[in-house]
Amino acid sequence: MEKIVILGAGPTGLGAAVRLKELGQDNFRVYDRNSYIGGLASSFTDEAGFTWDIGGHVMFSHYEYYDKCFQRAMGGEYQENMRECWIRMMDRWVPYPFQNNIRYLPPQAAYECLSGLVKAQTQADHRSAQNFGEFIDAVFGEGIAKHFMRPYNFKVWAHPPEMMNKQWIGERVAVVDIDRALKNIILEQDDVAWGPNNLFKYPLRGGTGEFYRRLGNEVADHVTLDSSVEYVDWREKQVFFSDGKMVKYDTLVSAIPLDLLCGQMLNGGAPAHIREAARELRHSSGAMVGIGIKQPCPSTKSWMYFPEDNCPFYRVTYLSNYSPYMTPDKDRYYSLLCEVSESEFKPIDRGTIVEEVIQGLINSGLLQESDRKDIVSTWLYYADYSYPTPTVDRDDILATVIPWLEERGIYSRGRFGMWKYEVSNTDHTLMQGVELVDRLMLGEPEITIGMRYASTQDGRQAAVHERSVLAGSGDPRRKGTAYAYADKAKPVDG
Numbered sequence: 215m216e217k218i219v220i221l222g223a224g225p226t227g228l229g230a231a232v233r234l235k236e237l238g239q240d241n242f243r244v245y246d247r248n249s250y251i252g253g254l255a256s257s258f259t260d261e262a263g264f265t266w267d268i269g270g271h272v273m274f275s276h277y278e279y280y281d282k283c284f285q286r287a288m289g290g291e292y293q294e295n296m297r298e299c300w301i302r303m304m305d306r307w308v309p310y311p312f313q314n315n316i317r318y319l320p321p322q323a324a325y326e327c328l329s330g331l332v333k334a335q336t337q338a339d340h341r342s343a344q345n346f347g348e349f350i351d352a353v354f355g356e357g358i359a360k361h362f363m364r365p366y367n368f369k370v371w372a373h374p375p376e377m378m379n380k381q382w383i384g385e386r387v388a389v390v391d392i393d394r395a396l397k398n399i400i401l402e403q404d405d406v407a408w409g410p411n412n413l414f415k416y417p418l419r420g421g422t423g424e425f426y427r428r429l430g431n432e433v434a435d436h437v438t439l440d441s442s443v444e445y446v447d448w449r450e451k452q453v454f455f456s457d458g459k460m461v462k463y464d465t466l467v468s469a470i471p472l473d474l475l476c477g478q479m480l481n482g483g484a485p486a487h488i489r490e491a492a493r494e495l496r497h498s499s500g501a502m503v504g505i506g507i508k509q510p511c512p513s514t515k516s517w518m519y520f521p522e523d524n525c526p527f528y529r530v531t532y533l534s535n536y537s538p539y540m541t542p543d544k545d546r547y548y549s550l551l552c553e554v555s556e557s558e559f560k561p562i563d564r565g566t567i568v569e570e571v572i573q574g575l576i577n578s579g580l581l582q583e584s585d586r587k588d589i590v591s592t593w594l595y596y597a598d599y600s601y602p603t604p605t606v607d608r609d610d611i612l613a614t615v616i617p618w619l620e621e622r623g624i625y626s627r628g629r630f631g632m633w634k635y636e637v638s639n640t641d642h643t644l645m646q647g648v649e650l651v652d653r654l655m656l657g658e659p660e661i662t663i664g665m666r667y668a669s670t671q672d673g674r675q676a677a678v679h680e681r682s683v684l685a686g687s688g689d690p691r692r693k694g695t696a697y698a699y700a701d702k703a704k705p706v707d708g
């Protein structure tokens with residue numbers, strides 16, 4: 215039987231492994247450089263007893279298969295939370311989504327946002343926007359662009375929006391409905407994105423990573439940890455590890471960042487145009503800073519967005535609200551998990567970032583100066599690869615590199631294996647692994663990597679389940695496959 219080697223024990227690699235086992239395959243092995251399973255979806259408990267994710271992980275599943283995996287692994291050991299999101303700006307809390315709650319702003323800013331929105335919606339055509347920057351201006355107008363969309367997105371992506379494409383947006387950015395915005399202002403209506411339809415599951419103990427640890431247990435006898443890939447000889451079909459070990463494969467599945475795989479690891483002479491194309495892929499890094507506080511939690515909020523420059527983070531999560539077991543004692547402690555992005559356009563100082571975050575929490579009104587004495591834990595995790603940037607040329611790069619690899623039996627999938635931010639959450643990545651195995655073993659088409667998100671009026675019913683021309687897998691486009699997977703791919707929630 216052919217041997218499948220899987221590089222990376224994050225959600226993608228685990229999805230592939232679990233599905234292989236389910237299909238009765240035995241000749242496969244997963245390798246990871248870490249001493250633990252889970253990749254970016256891992257969690258850590260610090261010495262003070264606080265549990266941290268690598269950035270607050272919220273699970274919104276689009277797939278029945280993923281739901282079944284979660285149910286099997288977690289049983290009843292999870293909590294269901296209602297998402298409650300806010301934006302902190304101009305010394306006030308604005309409910310998310312921003313564009314539907316302009317009335318919370320000071321009058322001058324509210325006027326600028328509304329006036330810009332009317333002009334944009336009546337005069338601009340976002341279909342002609344060439345990049346994300348132009349898309350922001352054309353859809354939201356000058357006021358929202360200036361006060362929220364541009365500063366916030368730069369803080370998240372650490373790249374100018376003109377470098378980014380607009381295809382990734384889909385359900386990620388709630389596009390505005392002008393009538394709704396006006397109505398909310400005139401009728402003084404709240405228009406929040408939370409409610410019974412916005413529940414998310416979270417493991418009771420051990421954070422997000424507990425789900426992947428348990429999933430890993432299902433394939434434990436196929437996993438080798440502490441094994442860092444140094445290079446791949448694609449001609450001989452061999453993987454070499456930094457400890458000198460070598461394994462042979464027939465098929466290679468890789469969740470290693472694609473730019474590193476093609477740019478540095480491929481031995482045997484990858485053509486220059488492949489190496490160079492992959493090197494053009496861009497990403498941001500991220501510092502995840504956890505602050506444990508010896509006080510009862512003061513808020514019911516889930517997470518908050520921060521567009522202003524009085525704090526380094528773009529997002530803060532009340533992680534202790536996700537489950538009662540995230541701190542040493544739920545009645546006496548709470549925790550804030552803060553995410554700060556980094557790139558060549560937005561450098562950070564890792565030596566001072568924890569203090570800068572604490573000061574930012576004070577500046578933005580989450581903490582008082584007097585709360586410093588109650589900070590009993592600080593935690594820092596630096597993710598070298600945090601967000602795959604959807605640049606303007608990304609899909610062309612993928613359309614060049616991915617087919618070349620696949621012709622040589624190498625399947626690059628996952629958050630940084632496929633580089634598609636729009637399908638790089640945990641549910642998407644686990645399913646990228648599952649669907650790849652179904653393609654290899656059963657000849658079924660992969661849906662997720664070809665999923666295209668169209669930008670519609672409300673941006674929330676926008677998933678188009680078809681293979682885009684630049685789906686990236688190198689497969690010819692197949693007719694009528696869009697809904698063949700109806701049992702696995704659920705429509706995006708409303």
Ligand SMILES: Cc1cc2nc3c(=O)[nH]c(=O)nc-3n(C[C@H](O)[C@H](O)[C@H](O)COP(=O)(O)OP(=O)(O)OC[C@H]3O[C@@H](n4cnc5c(N)ncnc54)[C@H](O)[C@@H]3O)c2cc1C
Nearest residue numbers: 222224225226247253254255269271272443628629639640
């Ligand atoms: C800040 C942040 C917030 C997020 N929030 C959410 C969220 O709210 N909801 C959600 O669903 N998802 C979220 N995600 C995304 C989620 O973490 C990813 O979908 C998921 O972890 C990607 O899985 P993967 O297997 O593709 O990649 P990874 O998790 O990155 O796994 C890749 C694995 O490859 C291994 N590897 C890399 N190089 C080598 C090498 N040379 N040798 C051996 N092994 C190697 C790594 O150690 C790693 O374990 C977030 C991610 C980040 C960074």
